[in-house]
Amino acid sequence: MTDTMTRPSTQSNNSLISSARVEGTHVYNADGEKLGTVDAIMIDKIEGNVAYAVMSFGGFLGIGEQYHPLPWQSLDYDEHKDGYVVNMTTEQLKAAPTLGRDDYDRLKDRIYGAAIYSHYGHTPYWIPIA
């Protein structure tokens, strides 16, 4: 039996999750401190990959808020926290690339994108594995 109150768009299973369920999920650092919330999932229209999960961080009523684009692979889901863990200290995250609300267009620049992936120790999805 499935819970009939569960909306299909919020269901997940072993390998699939709805983007609507990811949005708004808390993000923690390796020490369990809350860093922020998933603000947006950016999809590569051509490749069909999740290019970035953008995490909103800090600020108050939208003022001073920062947006960190993260490679999808850098987020590990933690069942107990019901959130994602980024294996990075708060200090390391402070040094990570951030975007303003009006800067999302920068993400289409793959040199900038490669720097983001490199910061988190991941290979960009658009670079074939040798």
Next chain:
Amino acid sequence: MTDTMTRPSTQSNNSLISSARVEGTHVYNADGEKLGTVDAIMIDKIEGNVAYAVMSFGGFLGIGEQYHPLPWQSLDYDEHKDGYVVNMTTEQLKAAPTLGRDDYDRLKDRIYGAAIYSHYGHTPYWIPIA
């Protein structure tokens, strides 16, 4: 200057689009008839791919509504329609795989998934290109 009223999560550019912007977008057939609306974006947690865009179709107040899982590659964005076009007649779509609200778990079955991809003439993202 960018419109400061634009929320970052709804912005798109040449190659990237926010999942929040995809959800709720209309889907049309090749004849320009409206087929339905994007209900959910299902992400493969491990691979980081968009596994399916699930389109809601027909029904009234949620009764009799059907959910079609579509490979991301089968959706072509049409600027003039401000919606996606599936290159398929309404009759062909009626023969396409559908899911009930409680059946989303079936999507994790890759044999079922391969049948969906095959119906739309696409190779599943989890099968390496030879």
